[in-house]
Amino acid sequence: MKTEVAIVGAGPAGLAAAAAAGEAGCHVTLIDSYARPGGQYYKQIPQELRARRAHALHVDFAKAAELMALIEANPHIQVLSGATVWTAQRAPSSAVTLSLDTAEGYRELQTDYVILALGAYDRVLPFPGWDLPGVMTAGAAQTLTKSQRILPGKRVVLSGSGPFLLPVAVGLAEGGAQVVGVFEATTPLQWSRYAWQVWRHWDKLREGASYLRRLRAQRVPLSFGRAVIAAHGDERVQQVTVARVHADWSPVAGSEEVLDVDAVCVGYGFLPSLELPTLLGCATRYDPLQATFVVEHDASMQSSQPGIYVAGEITGIGGSAVALAQGALAGLAVAEQAGRLSKDEIREKLTCYRRTVDHSQHFAAVLNQLFALRPGWMRWLRPETLVCRCEEVTYQQIETAVKSNNAGDIKTVKSLTRCGMGLCQGRVCGHTVAALTAAWTGRNPETLGSLNNRPIAKPIQLGAACEAETLRLS
Numbered sequence: 181m182k183t184e185v186a187i188v189g190a191g192p193a194g195l196a197a198a199a200a201a202g203e204a205g206c207h208v209t210l211i212d213s214y215a216r217p218g219g220q221y222y223k224q225i226p227q228e229l230r231a232r233r234a235h236a237l238h239v240d241f242a243k244a245a246e247l248m249a250l251i252e253a254n255p256h257i258q259v260l261s262g263a264t265v266w267t268a269q270r271a272p273s274s275a276v277t278l279s280l281d282t283a284e285g286y287r288e289l290q291t292d293y294v295i296l297a298l299g300a301y302d303r304v305l306p307f308p309g310w311d312l313p314g315v316m317t318a319g320a321a322q323t324l325t326k327s328q329r330i331l332p333g334k335r336v337v338l339s340g341s342g343p344f345l346l347p348v349a350v351g352l353a354e355g356g357a358q359v360v361g362v363f364e365a366t367t368p369l370q371w372s373r374y375a376w377q378v379w380r381h382w383d384k385l386r387e388g389a390s391y392l393r394r395l396r397a398q399r400v401p402l403s404f405g406r407a408v409i410a411a412h413g414d415e416r417v418q419q420v421t422v423a424r425v426h427a428d429w430s431p432v433a434g435s436e437e438v439l440d441v442d443a444v445c446v447g448y449g450f451l452p453s454l455e456l457p458t459l460l461g462c463a464t465r466y467d468p469l470q471a472t473f474v475v476e477h478d479a480s481m482q483s484s485q486p487g488i489y490v491a492g493e494i495t496g497i498g499g500s501a502v503a504l505a506q507g508a509l510a511g512l513a514v515a516e517q518a519g520r521l522s523k524d525e526i527r528e529k530l531t532c533y534r535r536t537v538d539h540s541q542h543f544a545a546v547l548n549q550l551f552a553l554r555p556g557w558m559r560w561l562r563p564e565t566l567v568c569r570c571e572e573v574t575y576q577q578i579e580t581a582v583k584s585n586n587a588g589d590i591k592t593v594k595s596l597t598r599c600g601m602g603l604c605q606g607r608v609c610g611h612t613v614a615a616l617t618a619a620w621t622g623r624n625p626e627t628l629g630s631l632n633n634r635p636i637a638k639p640i641q642l643g644a645a646c647e648a649e650t651l652r653l654s
Contacts, residue, residue, distance in 0.1 A: 182290045183207055183290075185206045185207065187210045188278070190297075192504045193297035194507060198251050199508075200507070200508045200512050201511035202254040209259075211260045211265055212259075212263070217251070221299075224327065264282075264638050265638070266637055275291065276290070276294050279648055286648050295511065296456055296494060297510075299452075299493050304608065306560075306565055307560045307561070308411070308564075309413070314413070314444060317446060318348045318445045332352075335358050335441045336441065336442075337363070337441045338444075339363040339444065341364060341366055341447075341448050341551045342449050342551040349402075350394045353394075361400075362402045363406040366404065366405070374549060405425060407422070408420045409422070417443065417444055420441055422437050422439060451607070454475065459635070463484035469548050470548055497544065498544035499543075502544060505537045506537055509534065567612055567616070568613075578599065590628050590631060591631075594606075604639075610631040614630070
């Protein structure tokens with residue numbers, strides 16, 4: 181298959197990019213692994229459920245509906261849902277070949293321009309018992325309630341840091357779960373010095389206030405300066421230990437409380453999905469505030485690789501408002517580079533979208549400061565606590581690799597312990613291993629490397645890889 185513009189990811193950034201490029205006359209192929217466009221943020225209910233008010237699950241679904249209608253009506257845009265881009269190669273001619281795993285089998289898509297709008301996934305911090313069935317990410321719980329209308333449990337606790345806990349808790353409570361508590365590790369006192377920076381973001385403040393009202397209506401208790409530091413159970417989670425935490429998130433001795441639950445949802449912000457941009461050679465930089473690498477780009481959202489553009493969370497966690505504007509910027513920039521639009525035709529739109537990005541990124545930066553990770557969470561861990569669940573690597577094994585065997589970077593720790601070699605390929609444990617290694621060696625996390633650079637970006641069945649190789653050899 182061939183296309184002029186390939187967009188990977190159909191969340192807010194991908195939808196906006198497809199609409200902008202398609203409206204300019206570009207031939208666009210929008211690729212997404214979900215069954216329907218929308219991504220995690222605009223995740224749609226399966227058509228089989230015949231939802232009468234699907235928009236009720238989203239804050240601003242009208243914008244998504246508008247973009248989806250534009251895309252559906254545009255004959256220049258093809259949507260490939262249920263397709264996973266698992267690897268990519270760049271030819272000397274600058275054309276890019278994307279390898280897709282689809283319901284019909286292996287497919288290759290050649291394209292002149294690529295817009296990567298891959299989104300992000302939940303950041304979780306390990307604690308004793310986090311590997312028990314019933315302990316999941318806040319994003320997983322939201323997926324169950326949004327797309328399948330299934331509750332993860334009857335008595336649910338949410339724990340973590342950041343505003344994402346609120347809509348997840350609201351969805352669970354209004355869906356029929358008994359939300360025993362929402363435990364936010366930070367406190368309003370810690371937020372107070374940033375209060376003056378958020379007054380011009382009334383739309384976001386109103387959104388947050390609406391979630392608080394709905395939680396109160398459901399009688400859901402919201403506690404600050406507390407966190408789940410352990411989970412307990414035999415076959416699945418049955419109880420959690422909640423404790424007050426200091427400003428650095430280390431537990432306050434004697435403050436522990438045990439609660440009966442059958443599901444635990446945890447989330448400490450998000451991590452960008454960097455596998456494909458890294459694979460294609462896009463330059464990244466380490467953001468110490470977000471404690472993660474992000475993709476570098478210019479004012480037109482072009483990465484360090486010509487013809488490869490980026491938008492949304494892979495450029496830094498910023499939320500849907502940033503993603504929508506960045507996606508539109510990338511779509512217009514590609515259209516201009518492809519000769520579909522002139523600079524004069526898009527100058528006014530570019531200025532408007534860049535202004536929106538600046539405004540929304542200001543709010544995102546404040547949130548990143550408010551809810552930045554604190555190092556005291558490492559005090560939750562015990563020697564036997566699993567850090568890499570896929571390969572069952574414990575905290576003590578990683579400590580031995582670093583302190584006794586002088587492992588000074590992530591890949592050496594991986595070689596000595598096998599952490600990051602399981603199904604998730606380090607997406608869950610990689611940032612934890614980096615934080616622990618940095619703490620024990622005193623090195624800057626930026627110098628420790630990462631586990632993102634892999635020839636296979638997403639887990640696939642072996643048969644798909646064999647089929648791809650057979651087609652190449654033939």
